[in-house]
Amino acid sequence: MRDRPRRYAAPERWAASPGGALGRRAGPPLPEAPGSRRAGTAADAGPRPAAGTARRLPGYVAGYLFVAPAILYLVLTAVYPVATVVAMGLQDVTAGRWHFVGAAHYAAVLRDPIFWNAVWNTSIFTAASVVLQLAVGLGFALLLHETWFHRGVRNTMRGALILPWVFSTAAAALMWSLLYDPYGLFNYLAVGVLHWPQPIAWLGDARLALGAIIVVNTWKSYPFYMVALLGALQNILPELYDAAKVDGAGPWQRFVAVTLPQLRTVLVAISTVDLITTFGHVDLVNMLTQGGPGRATETVAFYVYRTALLDGNLTRGAATSTIMLVLLVLGTQAYLRALARRGEPSW
Template identity: 65%
Template sequence: MAGPTVGVLPPLGRIVGRRRPRRLKVTGVAQGYLFVAPALAYLALTALYPLASVVVMSFQDVAEGRWRFAGTGQYLRALGDGLMWNSVRNTAIFTVSSTVLHLTVGFALALALNQTWFSRTLRNFVRGALILPWVFSTAASALMWALLYHPFGLFNYLWVGVLGRPAVIQFLGDPATALAAIIAVNTWKSYPFYMVSLLGGLQGIPLELYDAAKVDGAGGWQRLRFVTLPQLRRVLVAISTIDVITSFGHVDLISMLTRGGPGVSTETVAYHVYKTALLDGNLPYGSAVSTLMLVILTAFTVVYLRVVTGRQKESW
């Protein structure tokens, strides 16, 4: 008598009459695009769309409450506006002065803090104290310096009461000193960022390079020029580029301390756009000035980076 036979069951997918779903495999470049897609979408929403809106608005005009195409009229008006060119001049002075002072003060303090001849406790305390201006909010910094610049403030007390000068200095009320006073505040507020960045770069330089330079007879200035600066070139290029861009668009300290005054002596391009577009409500003209300045800043940044990197390859 034959025993019972054991049959082999067909696959489950064949019993129910359908196949298992196939997984979509994404590899290579497509996978990378999927990872950066959220960031690209955020960038398009918060940067590209507003930028495109500003460019489109710069070719418009408002007449009797209606928007109409005006061609290049707003740009021609901006190029012939003396106030706009005055703001360009103030912006150039503010940007160049701030960048030079930020790098000079930050680099000098970074070199001092990188020395090891004084105790670690004192060095850490000084580092923390020098970073404090960066911690303060812009509003608090502006209020503090406005009190220092006041005719009855500390600076004028030292100027008149201690040095015996006959008259107070209107730091923020005199067109000859107002822009320099704001540059000083901006330098005090921003130098810690550059100090910390350069200090990190200094601490990453191998000590063997300095030892080899000493063996070759290099002095302090030669070690600074041929060892320190070449090793910091990437940091210097990065932070100087950031500084130019941020100083070019600086608004907050000017708005809080002088509001572009006295007259228009401290009115930069960024504040001119802010006042024209938002305070005066002339959005098309403000958009045209913004677009012009964006083109100028982009061209300057590209040329600056090419010149700096080219000189680095030749000399460093």
């Protein structure tokens, strides 16, 4: 395991560096002062310790040259397409010609009950996936964090438990459809062992299909939580547990009073990332059920895919993409605000 990132204290000489004498260098460095590029001589951009981050070498003009290709690439392949998606949603295509139709597509999507059904399905899919992945990931992280008599055995177990993350979603979908088959393992357990009257259509029953997809998604994605939480557990100072023990706290109390609060930051961060990823997830639905049976597993992400590519309505799809992005931003903010502790600014 790697150590935590080391912090380096600033040597004395920096206090007297030419950059330190400039007033604007004392404050937060973020706002780009007008003409700062012109003032970017070597002396001005002299190294200075940034609070909590690594120190910088002089000459930021050269720095821009290093980051420019990546920034330019992302502007062309991500920022520009996002801008066009908003614009495309305001247009329509008739006989191969694009013309402006205003908010018609946006209104149509928002009036579509199938869209709101998809929002509902997405909420269940996302909430259940996040909670299950967190529970499974945390459980395994705690097991792996225990004192193991042999490091190699522990690392092998860790590797085995990460393995689902390595497989492609396509491979995962195939593995699970083999298990969900009428003659597959699960139906053997249901019919052969538990004497259920007939094989269960795990993916074909409107009441079960979304749950069946959530199970596959959880299986595929919990390792992300497990690995991140294992790293966070290893960063908790043992003194905290010793202090709790001295105060007479049992294992459960130590978990609630020490472990969980110490994991809080990481939990908030990874569950937010996971929330966003799960919200936009389309692969499993597309492969396993195509939104069916009926519309029982149609999520917003699949609604976009179906409208734009299966139904061929690109502009309606673009409008839905934009609405989806807005929902995502609002949902993420609401989530973070709900988790923000009182008196703390929400992220």
